[in-house]
Amino acid sequence: MIARLQPIRRLLSTSTTSLYAIPKRNKLPPRPKHLVKEEDLEEKFLHGGRGPGGQKINKCNSKVQLRHIPTGIVIDCQATRSKEQNRAIAREKLALKLDDYYNPGTSRNAVLTERAQKLKQSKSKKSNRKYKKLEEEKAQKKEEAMLEESPAKDVEDEFEEFLKNAKVEL
Numbered sequence: 001m002i003a004r005l006q007p008i009r010r011l012l013s014t015s016t017t018s019l020y021a022i023p024k025r026n027k028l029p030p031r032p033k034h035l036v037k038e039e040d041l042e043e044k045f046l047h048g049g050r051g052p053g054g055q056k057i058n059k060c061n062s063k064v065q066l067r068h069i070p071t072g073i074v075i076d077c078q079a080t081r082s083k084e085q086n087r088a089i090a091r092e093k094l095a096l097k098l099d100d101y102y103n104p105g106t107s108r109n110a111v112l113t114e115r116a117q118k119l120k121q122s123k124s125k126k127s128n129r130k131y132k133k134l135e136e137e138k139a140q141k142k143e144e145a146m147l148e149e150s151p152a153k154d155v156e157d158e159f160e161e162f163l164k165n166a167k168v169e170l
Helices: 002-012 083-102 108-165
Strands: 041-046 063-068 074-077
Touching: 041 083, 063 083, 074 083, 083 108
Parallel strands: none
Antiparallel strands: 041 063, 063 074
16 A cells, blocks of 8 residues: 555655746756757768777777768767767767857857866966965065064164264273
8 A cells, every 4th residue: 555655645746846946047058969960970880999898899890980961070989889879979979069060159068168267267366366365475574574673773773873972082
C-alpha cells in the first residue's frame, strides 16, 4: 500500500513555483542544437592518431571529421573510443561554431568569453588595489619614521649649536 502511494505523492508534491521560476540574471544563452542540418554536412570517419584507446585507436575508424559545406567549418573529434559518441560530440561542437559564426556577439561562447574577461579584469583590479594600498602604507610608515627621526636630529643640532654659542670665554 505504501509503495503505491509513493508515485502519487510525487505527483501531488510538485509546486507551481518551479514552473514560473524567474531566470537568473547571469543566465547563459541556451546551447545551440538545431543549427546543423544533415544535408549540409560531410562526414568522414578516420583512424585516430592520438589519445586514449591504445592499439585499437590505430585500427578503428572512430575519429569523426565533420565539414559544414556552406561555411567550410571543419570539426575533428576523437574524444572517446566510440564512433557514435564522437559523432554526437562533433555535432555539438559544430553547433557551437555555427552559433559563433552566425551570432558573433550573442553566442554562448562569446558570452562565456566576455564573462571570463570581466572576471579576469576584476581580479586584476582587486590585486592592483591591494598592492597599491600596501605601497601607500609603506610610504606612510617611511614618512612617519622620517618625521620621528628628523625632529630628534633638529633638537640635537640645536642643542649642539647652543653649546657652541653659549661657551663663555674665560
